[in-house]
Amino acid sequence: MFDWMVWTTPVAVFFTCIVLMLIGMTVWEIKSPTTMRKGWLPIATTRGDRLFIGLLTAAYINLAFVGLAGKIAEKFSLDSEPSVWISFALSMAVLALIMRKG
Template sequence: MFSWMVWTTPVAVFFSCIVVMLALMTLWETRAPSVLRKGFLPIATTRGDRLFIGLMCAAWINLAWVGLGEKMAGWFSLADEPSVWISFVVSMLVLALILRKG
């Protein structure tokens, strides 16, 4: 069923983190419903809104990293493409920033 996708360790970790975040946010929302608040994002958001926006940003960061990996190897004279673990860490930091301060 999933033979069309290359399931590398970073991809599996990334999607596992998303599943765990969704499960934990669901439990948190049932225990303590969120309220709208205004952070640095230009709209008032709830926890779920910020999670969605953060996950979208994380996806775009990872897609850009994979898409530009070959070019970055040329730009920075690297022997290989940069590790996708770097984009994973960056995307999780951006997600945490949006969840906390967004």
């Protein structure tokens, strides 16, 4: 069923984190319903809105890193492409920032 995708450890961890966030947000919403608030994003958002925006941002960061990894290795004369764990950590940090301050 999942043969079409390359399930490396970073990919599995990334999707596991997304599933855990969705479960956590569902429980949080049931326990404490959200209200609209205005952070530094240009619109008033709920927790769910910020999670969606953050997940999209995280996906784009990871895609950009995968697309640019070869050029990064070439520019800095690295023996191999940089680890995708770098983009994972960066995307999770940006997601946390959007959830907290967005």
